[in-house]
Amino acid sequence: MSEPIRVVVTGAAGQIAYSLLYIIAKGDVFGPNQPLILHLLDIPVMMDVLQGVVMELADCALPLLHEVIPTADPAVAFKDVFAAFLVGAMPRRQGMERKDLLSANVKIFKEQGEALDNYARKDVKVLVVGNPANTNALVCSKYAPSLPPENFTAMTRLDQNRARAQIAEKAGVPVSCVSNLIIWGNHSSTQVPDASHAKVMKNGTTMSAADAIQNDSWLKQEFVETIQKRGAAVIAARKMSSAMSAANAAADHMRSWFMGTSNDEFVCMGVMSDGSYGAPKNVVYSFPITIKNGKWSIVQGLKIDDFFANMMNLTGQELEEERKEAFSVIQA
Template sequence: SSCRMSLKQPPLRVCVTGAAGQIAYSLLPHICLGRTFGPNRKIILHLMDIERAQTALGGVKFELQDCGFDLLVDVITTSDPNVAFKDVDVCVFLGAFPRGPGMERKDLLAKNAGIFKTQGKILDSIASRDVKVVVVGNPANTNAWVTQQCAPSIPPQNFTALTRLDANRAQNQIAMRVGVQPSAVSNATIWGNHSSTQYPDVSFARVNGFKDVYEAVGDKTWLQGDYIKTVQQRGAAIIAARKLSSAMSAAKAISDHLHDWLVGSGGKIVSMAVPSDGSYGVEKGLIYSFPVVCEAGAYQIVQGVPLSDFSKKLMQATEKELSEERAMTKQILFSGSKL
């Protein structure tokens, strides 16, 4: 039976960077309870954070032990990527350099490009040859691109960035507006960058499987105006309210992203930022959020979504931002050296 099979599989080695932070604190229970990789998949955690966070990380390890998770085989804590990335099957990059007051976008890109270049090279030399990567630390799409460029021996399609949080927000805003459960809303899609230029698209979304969202909501002005702004700016609204960034919802979205990618989305359309293959005219190679369907470790970009001029305009605006980020990063990273 498949149940016996998964118990015979070797434990999955899962690395989480920034592991002493608040997103990791919410994410680790999802992983250890079997919600992320399936109810029978044993886990070895590789938890990495900077040197000064090691004492706090030790406390996280104590708590993981005190939870008594049957699926958790071992916990490795370290500040050394050479230990953290060794033989890992999955790597969740939560750690990134945060944007400080008065910091230019270019400075943020430069700081993170350096971090992800180093991590990508180490990942390339010691991780599993089929390691699945999801980058959450911002600017997530471009950080994922840098990591991919610096890890040429790992399949390029294995590098993704998180836009599932945006998609979950997009889905739930519709559910609340119409008065249905979140799962009754399908195909709400995020196109582009995980930034305020992202395009939450409900043009082919459905309520209860059949009803067009425009028809169910009955307010085109809201759907093409405040709805989009609410989803785009939800992260900022949470920071304003909590004085901290989204953690509980980010952790749930990471778990959703990894579950659907590795276990399968069951035919459901979900959003992931993945390397563009040129679909919908998006520049090849950009890490861009598309509607995808996943099956056991592979994803397929959904083809044939009809695009209005309204959609095309917003999709091109977010693509332009990603192209600019990539150009800036290329300049910072690879000036004088060809990858």
């Protein structure tokens, strides 16, 4: 066994973390031979609840989990961490406007960026889950100037997982037979779910999603709208956000970043845009990504038709508007 790595989860007394912590601690993210020290951060009023989470982790008797450190102090939480799951945020509730969510959360991620800058390892891998994730990741990065911007990512893997599941159901195959769905842009209702480069294994043959489904209007209308509105649909049904699937997607995201992608696979992550595919620069934008040796790269050279290009411009504009709003909140 190697030396333990330190992993922080914020909002550790919350619903997403309740599912996520077990997945991490049992070895499903960083591997079955990697010991862990978990740092659990939450606000002071949640310390009693967090202690219950600590008790449950102890009662799981997980061999990889060497220590659990519950705290309300960012200096303790981010000290020497190798990976950070920034889950803690005000949750989106039914009827809440995205601008309201942004205003409530942006200051949290400024403070956490400063704490990462001061206390974390310089190679820390940061995943922002708390919404609005893309812009929160941007804010976090801007307030951690000693850390490379590529260390900061936002979660769109949940949207990719949702898209894979919808394509699998429509094609009549297991979800394991579907790959390379793309989510362009923002983790919001303007996101662009794109199945035009997806692969489906059906009847022993690998084919495009278009060939597997044979319904182009569905792929560009109902499918797109279903993925864009899936989070709101879950909230409407549960009266709470999609905690279980979000935790699973966060684990998937970090596992891919840590372990890498296979040669013919790409995954979706919100990363600092370099302007690829006409996306605005200096926003965190979701692209198709390949990963090798812990370093991500944007997949280049994919053909984009006008239908998706127009939608990609709109989600990019939303991210630019969010960026402006976020920094106006901070400076107010």
